[in-house]
Amino acid sequence: MLLPFLALTSPIPAEVLVLTASTEEPLREAKRLRYSGRWFEAAAIYRTYLEDQPNGPRAAETRFWLADTLFQDQRWDEAALAFTDFLERHPDQRLFGKQARLNRIQCWGIRQGQSPKASVGLLEALADPQPEIRVSAAIQLARKGERRAVPALQHGLGLPEYSEACRLALAAMGVQPDSQSLPAQGRFLVLKIKGKDRTDEVTIRIALGLARAVTSYMSEAQLTELRKKGVDPQNLMELALSAPKGSELFSVQDKDSSLRLFVE
Amino acid sequence: MALSAHAGALSEALAPRRPSFAPWLLAAAAALFAVVPTLYVVQRNRTLHAAVRQIDEEAQRRAQDRLWSGFFTQSSGLIQEFQKNPRICGTQNEDRSAERETASILLQVSHQLAGQGAPVPEAEQVRKNLQSWLTEVSLEDGCLSPARAEELRQWAMAHKLEDEAVRMGRLLQQEGS
Numbered sequence A: 001m002l003l004p005f006l007a008l009t010s011p012i013p014a015e016v017l018v019l020t021a022s023t024e025e026p027l028r029e030a031k032r033l034r035y036s037g038r039w040f041e042a043a044a045i046y047r048t049y050l051e052d053q054p055n056g057p058r059a060a061e062t063r064f065w066l067a068d069t070l071f072q073d074q075r076w077d078e079a080a081l082a083f084t085d086f087l088e089r090h091p092d093q094r095l096f097g098k099q100a101r102l103n104r105i106q107c108w109g110i111r112q113g114q115s116p117k118a119s120v121g122l123l124e125a126l127a128d129p130q131p132e133i134r135v136s137a138a139i140q141l142a143r144k145g146e147r148r149a150v151p152a153l154q155h156g157l158g159l160p161e162y163s164e165a166c167r168l169a170l171a172a173m174g175v176q177p178d179s180q181s182l183p184a185q186g187r188f189l190v191l192k193i194k195g196k197d198r199t200d201e202v203t204i205r206i207a208l209g210l211a212r213a214v215t216s217y218m219s220e221a222q223l224t225e226l227r228k229k230g231v232d233p234q235n236l237m238e239l240a241l242s243a244p245k246g247s248e249l250f251s252v253q254d255k256d257s258s259l260r261l262f263v264e
Numbered sequence B: 001m002a003l004s005a006h007a008g009a010l011s012e013a014l015a016p017r018r019p020s021f022a023p024w025l026l027a028a029a030a031a032l033f034a035v036v037p038t039l040y041v042v043q044r045n046r047t048l049h050a051a052v053r054q055i056d057e058e059a060q061r062r063a064q065d066r067l068w069s070g071f072f073t074q075s076s077g078l079i080q081e082f083q084k085n086p087r088i089c090g091t092q093n094e095d096r097s098a099e100r101e102t103a104s105i106l107l108q109v110s111h112q113l114a115g116q117g118a119p120v121p122e123a124e125q126v127r128k129n130l131q132s133w134l135t136e137v138s139l140e141d142g143c144l145s146p147a148r149a150e151e152l153r154q155w156a157m158a159h160k161l162e163d164e165a166v167r168m169g170r171l172l173q174q175e176g177s
Helices: A002-009 A014-035 A039-052 A059-072 A076-089 A094-111 A116-125 A131-142 A147-156 A163-172 A208-217 A220-228 A233-241 B007-014 B022-083 B097-116 B121-139 B146-158 B161-175
Strands: A188-195 A202-207 A248-253 A257-263 B087-089 B093-095
Touching: A014 A039, A014 A059, A014 B146, A039 A059, A059 A076, A059 A094, A059 B121, A076 A094, A076 A116, A094 A116, A094 A131, A094 B097, A094 B121, A116 A131, A131 A147, A131 A163, A131 B097, A147 A163, A163 A208, A163 B022, A163 B097, A188 A208, A202 A208, A202 B022, A208 A233, A208 A257, A208 B022, A220 A233, A220 A248, A233 A248, B022 B097, B022 B121, B022 B146, B022 B161, B093 B146, B097 B121, B121 B146, B121 B161, B146 B161
Parallel strands: none
Antiparallel strands: A188 A202, A188 A257, A248 A257, B087 B093
16 A cells, blocks of 8 residues: 555655565565575475566575575475576676585585486586685585596695695595695695604604694694694794794694604 | 445445535525515504504594584684674664674585585584574675674574584584594
């Protein structure tokens, strides 16, 4: 009743008025259902909305949330298709688009080996222009030992936020990290570890660019000791770069082992 | 005469003889001298390789546990931040731009963890719940209406996201210690 009146008296375009009244309510309801985990009902509302208004002003985000609802409902194949539909229809949605690509990779990752489309999708994503998409696809492929993921993982070593995940994925595949793509190329950290019950000292070399990996060889007790000594475990690369070659950076020990770190 | 007739045979029999075991004994001793140190070195190398492999595997498990634990700890910290009174932006809206930024970073981590597989099964379910919440926060405007901010707080509370994140963070920190 109020809408025709507003349309006559206010400068607000009719499209916006339609949006604020009849369009908003089903979307609000779908969100409420989503928040209470009633995915199936929420997806049905989104679908009805898109059937009624396939090009409506909120079609883009509705398509995203439909796909995300299917994703939450663990309907992986449907969700992957819905994310693809969203990406094809709304290529200009950068923020939602990135999320859609990453979620689609999760769907494919779960379905790889069971659905041929999933494996193909992941392999195609290795050529995505965005590095985080390539690396995410490579991490998923690495779970199945797919060797074609190796170059993307090696490249990911150079991305600070992905470096550790890529290193672990490569290690799980039995592939040595390639220090060519890392900072401080050609320099290494040398760990000398001696167990309490061992006579021999074990030596492990790690590329300086992967200095963060050193902490995974240390127990919580050793990390605590390191911090007490005033060394920031997150800052080992800078510490090593400022130290002369051959020098010992630190030594720590706990009840099971002792560890010394040298820069090479 | 009789003896001289057998002289050839006797002289051969009575001649001092080199011990007949000498050549093969020497050969065996030489072989032992060569083989024993080699075997020792091979065995020692094997032991060292096994020790390195064991240490590497332990380090990888620890690194994975710490990535998961860090994700849960930072997520719980973000949820706590979200409950605090924020700065105001616009007309009485909540400035959640910092929280939005953190949510985007944690969301990226969550995608990486999804690719790795969870160290304990229930960690995966908690990660999924957190990822849903992080998706909502990261896709929102940094300047949130109080109603929308409250909606997100309520959602986190209803799903006990903070408690679960704290619990999983502690559990995995112990695992990775």
